[in-house]
Amino acid sequence: MAIKRILVADDEESIRWVLSRALKKKGFSVDLAEDGKQALSMFRSNGYDLAVLDIKMPGIQGLDLLKQVQEEFPETLVVIMTAESTMENAVMAMKNGAYDYLTKPFDLDALDAIILKAQKAAEVSDQIGHLKEELQEQYSFGRSIIGNSQPMQEVYKTLGRVANSDVTVLVTGESGTGKELIARAIHFNSQRLGKPFVAINCAAIPRELLENELFGHERGAFTGATDRKAGKFEQANGGTLFLDEIGDMPLELQAKLLRVLQEKEITRTGGSQTMQIDVRIVAATNQNIAELVEEKKFREDLYYRLNVVPISLPALNQRKDDIPSLVEFFLKRSQEELGVSAIECSKEALSLLKRHNWPGNVRELENVIKRATLLSPNHILMPSDFPGLLSNQSGKNQDESLEGLVARKLENSLAQMDLQELDNLYEMVLHQVERPLINIILQQTRGNQVRTAEILGINRNTLRKKIKTLEIDVKRGS
Ligand SMILES: Nc1ncnc2c1ncn2[C@@H]1O[C@H](COP(=O)(O)OP(=O)(O)OP(=O)(O)O)[C@@H](O)[C@H]1O
Numbered sequence: 001m002a003i004k005r006i007l008v009a010d011d012e013e014s015i016r017w018v019l020s021r022a023l024k025k026k027g028f029s030v031d032l033a034e035d036g037k038q039a040l041s042m043f044r045s046n047g048y049d050l051a052v053l054d055i056k057m058p059g060i061q062g063l064d065l066l067k068q069v070q071e072e073f074p075e076t077l078v079v080i081m082t083a084e085s086t087m088e089n090a091v092m093a094m095k096n097g098a099y100d101y102l103t104k105p106f107d108l109d110a111l112d113a114i115i116l117k118a119q120k121a122a123e124v125s126d127q128i129g130h131l132k133e134e135l136q137e138q139y140s141f142g143r144s145i146i147g148n149s150q151p152m153q154e155v156y157k158t159l160g161r162v163a164n165s166d167v168t169v170l171v172t173g174e175s176g177t178g179k180e181l182i183a184r185a186i187h188f189n190s191q192r193l194g195k196p197f198v199a200i201n202c203a204a205i206p207r208e209l210l211e212n213e214l215f216g217h218e219r220g221a222f223t224g225a226t227d228r229k230a231g232k233f234e235q236a237n238g239g240t241l242f243l244d245e246i247g248d249m250p251l252e253l254q255a256k257l258l259r260v261l262q263e264k265e266i267t268r269t270g271g272s273q274t275m276q277i278d279v280r281i282v283a284a285t286n287q288n289i290a291e292l293v294e295e296k297k298f299r300e301d302l303y304y305r306l307n308v309v310p311i312s313l314p315a316l317n318q319r320k321d322d323i324p325s326l327v328e329f330f331l332k333r334s335q336e337e338l339g340v341s342a343i344e345c346s347k348e349a350l351s352l353l354k355r356h357n358w359p360g361n362v363r364e365l366e367n368v369i370k371r372a373t374l375l376s377p378n379h380i381l382m383p384s385d386f387p388g389l390l391s392n393q394s395g396k397n398q399d400e401s402l403e404g405l406v407a408r409k410l411e412n413s414l415a416q417m418d419l420q421e422l423d424n425l426y427e428m429v430l431h432q433v434e435r436p437l438i439n440i441i442l443q444q445t446r447g448n449q450v451r452t453a454e455i456l457g458i459n460r461n462t463l464r465k466k467i468k469t470l471e472i473d474v475k476r477g478s
Contacts, residue, residue, distance in 0.1 A: 036060025221270025
């Protein structure tokens with residue numbers, strides 16, 4: 001947080017006047033309060049980066065005000081002014097959390113020096129904050145991009161090419177393909193590392209609020225604007241702004257966005273001052289913007305401005321080779337998040353996952369794995385642990401659904417048996433499956449053994465032998 005907004009509270013008008021003039025000259029935005037009470041109410045409605053408070057004021061005294069401010073606005077730096085330089089005053093002020101202390105009459109240079117020091121400290125603490133976030137980002141599971149398939153290799157190549165420049169990137173791809181993940185990767189691999197990454201979803205915010213969210217507003221700009229507010233552009237200054245679902249941005253706002261991108265300056269709603277901004281834009285959409293341009297729903301000039309470098313993310317069903325590594329990654333992440341013990345995915349389940357079409361892309365896969373990890377009693381996930389996918393399978397995939405069903409039944413039955421006492425479990429289980437299977441097909445073919453053998457894919461003689469050993473009543477089919 002850089003220092004921009006300063007409150008000066010002193011009951012002496014001349015001090016207020018001198019400080020206000022000097023600070024405004026330096027480019028700060030300055031508000032003035034005559035006493036402690038007024039100062040507190042201004043704090044509550046405006047909030048400040050720095051406050052210069054007289055220690056003795058009518059109403060609330062400076063030190064009490066300091067305590068209150070510390071409690072309510074711990075981020076604000078407070079400089080206390082006092083007429084007498086007693087050690088007690090200085091110690092009290094510093095002990096109560098003042099940032100610094102000035103004795104009147106003071107030289108304006110002394111205040112300048114304090115502000116400069118505070119400014120630097122704020123910048124350093126800002127950078128530390130961002131670096132901390134980055135470290136968390138980089139080391140948290142959430143930010144790794146998984147997948148080495150050919151289409152992803154292409155994505156990585158472009159990512160590497162654009163990361164170190166400031167070019168605008170348009171990321172396209174179906175919902176859940178990882179567009180935001182890529183946007184973050186661009187930022188965290190750029191020189192803007194250490195500066196903010198700010199994301200805004202243009203589709204999730206009602207159109208009448210979107211402008212305000214992007215560009216901020218001044219106090220009183222509209223009914224209910226009781227406070228000044230920095231927009232996303234300002235928040236992202238020096239860093240990257242991720243405009244998600246850009247295709248949903250209303251046309252009027254597209255014009256304003258284009259101007260901001262061209263002029264690199266913004267004006268808060270209800271404000272008159274323009275502010276220079278230095279923001280890298282990464283936009284994303286799951287719509288076909290070229291089509292929107294043709295339909296006149298998206299400005300062509302803005303499209304070209306955003307689409308300097310396009311990155312198109314493949315749908316998950318176009319990179320099924322990545323499914324095993326994604327599954328492994330999400331299994332590990334779910335285990336960590338849910339605090340469950342290590343779980344693996346069986347070959348059969350993996351093949352089921354590979355056959356699914358994944359309309360919700362990586363997000364859907366992530367959710368499916370999470371649910372299975374949470375609900376499955378097994379250490380190895382079986383197809384039956386993905387009931388939603390089983391019921392979606394059709395045709396040749398039905399065997400998978402059957403397998404899931406059998407697995408569940410078998411597990412239940414075996415749980416009730418004393419396995420030590422059985423000497424031919426394998427044979428016994430196979431018989432139990434063979435018998436109903438042959439029976440069902442015999443019923444369907446009305447006892448036609450030739451057809452039944454064909455459907456089962458076994459030799460007629462083998463079928464005959466099985467009917468005999470399993471004592472199946474051919475006529476009744478049971
Ligand atoms: N390649 C990947 N490796 C690891 N996780 C991924 C990958 N792609 C996507 N994810 C995960 O899938 C989820 C969805 O990704 P993300 O939000 O980036 O998708 P999106 O394309 O921006 O979606 P939407 O269009 O719906 O906003 C996130 O939890 C993300 O971490």
